[in-house]
Amino acid sequence: MAALPPKYKPNPKAPRQALPLLNPEVRAKTPEEVALGFTPEQVGVEAQRCLQCAKPTCVYACPLHIDIKRFIARLADGDSQGAHDVISEQSPFPGVCGRVCQHELFCEDACIVAKKWDPVAIGSLERFAADHARLRMKELAGTYTQPTGKKVALVGSGPASLIAAYDLVRLNYRVTIFEALHKLGGVLAYGIPNFRLPREILHEEIARLQNMGVEFVVDFIVGKTATLDELFEDGYEAVFIGTGAGLPYLMGIPGENLVGVYTANEFLTRINLMEAFKFPSAPTPVRVGRHTVIVGGGNSAMDAARWAKRMGSETTILYRRGRAELKARLEEIEHAEEEGIRFVFLAAPVALHGDEHGNLKEIECIRMELGDPDESGRRSPVPVAGSEYRMPVDTVVAAIGQAPNPTLQRVTPQLITKRGKIVIDSSGQTSMPMVYAGGDVVRGGSTVILAMKDGRAAAQSIHMALSGAPAEAAVEEVEQ
Amino acid sequence: MNRILAKRQLAPEVVLLEVEAPRIQKRWKAGQFIIIRPLAESERIPLTIVDSSAERQSITMVIQAIGKTTREAVALEPGQALADLVGPLGEPATISSEQRVVCMAGGVGVAELLPVAKAFHDAGNHVTALCGARSDAYRILDEELRSAVDVLQWATDDGTYGFEGNVVQLLLSMAGPGTFSEGHVIGPIPMMKAAAAATRGWGLKLHASLNPVMIDGTGMCGGCRVTVGGEVKFACVDGPEFDAHLVDFDELARRNRAYREMEQEALRHQCRVGLSD
Ligand SMILES: Cc1cc2nc3c(=O)[nH]c(=O)nc-3n(C[C@H](O)[C@H](O)[C@H](O)COP(=O)(O)OP(=O)(O)OC[C@H]3O[C@@H](n4cnc5c(N)ncnc54)[C@H](O)[C@@H]3O)c2cc1C
Ligand SMILES: Cc1cc2nc3c(=O)[nH]c(=O)nc-3n(C[C@H](O)[C@H](O)[C@H](O)COP(=O)(O)OP(=O)(O)OC[C@H]3O[C@@H](n4cnc5c(N)ncnc54)[C@H](O)[C@@H]3O)c2cc1C
Ligand code: SF4
Ligand code: SF4
Ligand code: FES
Numbered sequence: 001m002a003a004l005p006p007k008y009k010p011n012p013k014a015p016r017q018a019l020p021l022l023n024p025e026v027r028a029k030t031p032e033e034v035a036l037g038f039t040p041e042q043v044g045v046e047a048q049r050c051l052q053c054a055k056p057t058c059v060y061a062c063p064l065h066i067d068i069k070r071f072i073a074r075l076a077d078g079d080s081q082g083a084h085d086v087i088s089e090q091s092p093f094p095g096v097c098g099r100v101c102q103h104e105l106f107c108e109d110a111c112i113v114a115k116k117w118d119p120v121a122i123g124s125l126e127r128f129a130a131d132h133a134r135l136r137m138k139e140l141a142g143t144y145t146q147p148t149g150k151k152v153a154l155v156g157s158g159p160a161s162l163i164a165a166y167d168l169v170r171l172n173y174r175v176t177i178f179e180a181l182h183k184l185g186g187v188l189a190y191g192i193p194n195f196r197l198p199r200e201i202l203h204e205e206i207a208r209l210q211n212m213g214v215e216f217v218v219d220f221i222v223g224k225t226a227t228l229d230e231l232f233e234d235g236y237e238a239v240f241i242g243t244g245a246g247l248p249y250l251m252g253i254p255g256e257n258l259v260g261v262y263t264a265n266e267f268l269t270r271i272n273l274m275e276a277f278k279f280p281s282a283p284t285p286v287r288v289g290r291h292t293v294i295v296g297g298g299n300s301a302m303d304a305a306r307w308a309k310r311m312g313s314e315t316t317i318l319y320r321r322g323r324a325e326l327k328a329r330l331e332e333i334e335h336a337e338e339e340g341i342r343f344v345f346l347a348a349p350v351a352l353h354g355d356e357h358g359n360l361k362e363i364e365c366i367r368m369e370l371g372d373p374d375e376s377g378r379r380s381p382v383p384v385a386g387s388e389y390r391m392p393v394d395t396v397v398a399a400i401g402q403a404p405n406p407t408l409q410r411v412t413p414q415l416i417t418k419r420g421k422i423v424i425d426s427s428g429q430t431s432m433p434m435v436y437a438g439g440d441v442v443r444g445g446s447t448v449i450l451a452m453k454d455g456r457a458a459a460q461s462i463h464m465a466l467s468g469a470p471a472e473a474a475v476e477e478v479e480q
Numbered sequence: 481m482n483r484i485l486a487k488r489q490l491a492p493e494v495v496l497l498e499v500e501a502p503r504i505q506k507r508w509k510a511g512q513f514i515i516i517r518p519l520a521e522s523e524r525i526p527l528t529i530v531d532s533s534a535e536r537q538s539i540t541m542v543i544q545a546i547g548k549t550t551r552e553a554v555a556l557e558p559g560q561a562l563a564d565l566v567g568p569l570g571e572p573a574t575i576s577s578e579q580r581v582v583c584m585a586g587g588v589g590v591a592e593l594l595p596v597a598k599a600f601h602d603a604g605n606h607v608t609a610l611c612g613a614r615s616d617a618y619r620i621l622d623e624e625l626r627s628a629v630d631v632l633q634w635a636t637d638d639g640t641y642g643f644e645g646n647v648v649q650l651l652l653s654m655a656g657p658g659t660f661s662e663g664h665v666i667g668p669i670p671m672m673k674a675a676a677a678a679t680r681g682w683g684l685k686l687h688a689s690l691n692p693v694m695i696d697g698t699g700m701c702g703g704c705r706v707t708v709g710g711e712v713k714f715a716c717v718d719g720p721e722f723d724a725h726l727v728d729f730d731e732l733a734r735r736n737r738a739y740r741e742m743e744q745e746a747l748r749h750q751c752r753v754g755l756s757d
Contacts, residue, residue, distance in 0.1 A: 250712060259737075280745050287739070
């Protein structure tokens, strides 16, 4: 830490520090994390780019209201543990958010420095604070007292429930998270690859909640293993539903059920959750052939493509719109390009063809051109008649979006839904009393940070309802 | 949790496990299944719930050891625990009343049939069970079935017990259009396909309980998709039971073969690891 300057002299003109990355050729062969994180020297420069604004717009823009200004000041002092403590006031997940949060849409978008230069690299600084405080997690473990208050159940262990658990356990509630799968984290565990979010980071940040007294129950599907009513009978006084949007859309084209055709969820679950990239050391296989085509342009598409590439396949992303319309995080798109993934824009699959054993052999596509803007404001793709063409392919992954998980809604008709999404009021409450919801099950596919924002708002509402506490912090959360 | 309370060898390679599962025991219905991981490093595999005991807070499953994971499961002993157990999954079987019902099963499917046959019987149907096995030594749960149904007949491939031939041949030897009004079939895919083909036009409503490859079992991956009447269904949440006359069995068979070579590789790997220990 000696390399850090002792005194704080803002220097926003210094170039924004580039996150060191693993060399693309190495990357294409390993599940190791791509982004290596800032060096202490870089942190010295980057932290000094912050103006320590009197009105830090970044803090308001962060949906968790992390005190960015203050944690950056600590980093500039070379005090990464102090920075971690500041972040912990709002979030126990700097290691996760510093890596996967879409900061370009939130804190960094609002950074004053961006008016003239590149914004302060808040996400990477957050990550640095997390990585350099990691060793302390064990130390923190012994310092918590067990909660003794009312019981609250959280359904699903994705980011929405995780942050709600953090807020509620600090208010002394006895919190239980019920998770359908055998591992915790929701999309963070089964969707987002190791090379973007190493599993130790996720496990350690979740373990911190465990140390604080949050109880985790895996292999428990609310609606199947027990109903919502049974949770209340078991003494839970409020329930938060954070079951996410895990129901994959299918392409609806001929040949979709050929062997070698996956949804992004199945492909990523096999590889991330079941570790098929280690097959046969891990027992779950995945079929990645010589040529893989990923259909779609969001985070799932990038993640699936980058795994396919790492498993030795020539990989193409097929997207029906143009590059500007890709929905994934910019960083992931750039990383995918660097890794040699081919992008074909303005084309869509119309059929998949197989051999006599039902194995995928060819993909038939049609070219698109951009027509009039659709309801999302984006110009909608229109097929060009007669432009069909075929290419050989062994593996196709459909990464075209997900709808809310329906399991709980199916057996709980009292829960009002709109196109599968659970409907909530401004306090986060569903149509059932003391049942709250947030994250992707309410929004459809969204982002980690917005799921956390919802989880936090619901935790506030639950606290208000169970304690009659005044409405302070929750008020400003109402605008979405 | 998930402790094994009892284990019984029913036939070569077929083992019954009784496992502590208080929640599932209370809620399950005939036709539903669970997903287990025998060991912390295992694959997730689906197994049918065969029976339960409120007194012992347990459920029973019957496992045929065919690959890596099922072998890991049958190697466990009472006192040990399954690493993971989740359920009950899927929709319960359709159980109508006051019908003449035929229940058909082959191999380990006989165990999976037991709760469905019982449920049909308890609902006031006249139940005939036609069960198949390779030979006499491979017949399982004869006593349990006999006490659950009105008529039980066996078919063995080699004729060492009961009818010589398979279950569908047995069915054709004793029934035709109008004999039964409702049916349930569970077993190897070729057998289910043959049963559907044989009964087309019989005016028999035949339900098949399908066994595609599954991962999560919660409707999240789509790996278990099957085509039924031209529509794509997720067997783990829409099924596992579907109208046998509408199922695309050829597609199901192709999809279930998808990992055959890789599974064999996994098994070899397991053996090698086992040898070097
Ligand atoms: C491949 C992929 C990559 C992504 N990358 C990014 C990214 O880089 N940055 C970003 O901001 N966002 C990203 N997203 C989106 C982001 O992950 C989600 O918006 C976020 O995880 C939603 O959080 P959640 O808590 O609402 O639900 P989820 O994370 O979906 O978690 C829901 C959990 O609930 C469990 N569950 C469901 N039903 C039940 C039930 N009945 N009982 C018990 N448990 C149940 C599920 O098993 C799951 O574990 C990505 C999404 C995907 C699919
Ligand atoms: C809803 C449902 C209920 C089931 N109930 C039972 C049960 O009660 N008892 C029981 O013994 N088995 C049952 N099965 C089948 C069981 O899940 C498979 O035998 C198991 O997944 C095989 O795993 P493995 O690793 O041992 O074998 P693998 O090494 O995965 O497979 C060995 C061989 O079996 C084939 N195979 C793989 N998966 C299946 C499958 N799902 N069905 C049929 N063949 C398959 C493979 O193609 C391969 O040739 C059920 C399956 C489903 C979907
Ligand atoms: S959580 Fe996201 S928005 Fe908030 S400071 Fe971190 S990167 Fe920025
Ligand atoms: S807006 Fe930018 S410059 Fe101002 S405090 Fe926040 S990070 Fe620093
Ligand atoms: S097993 Fe994944 S959707 Fe059915």
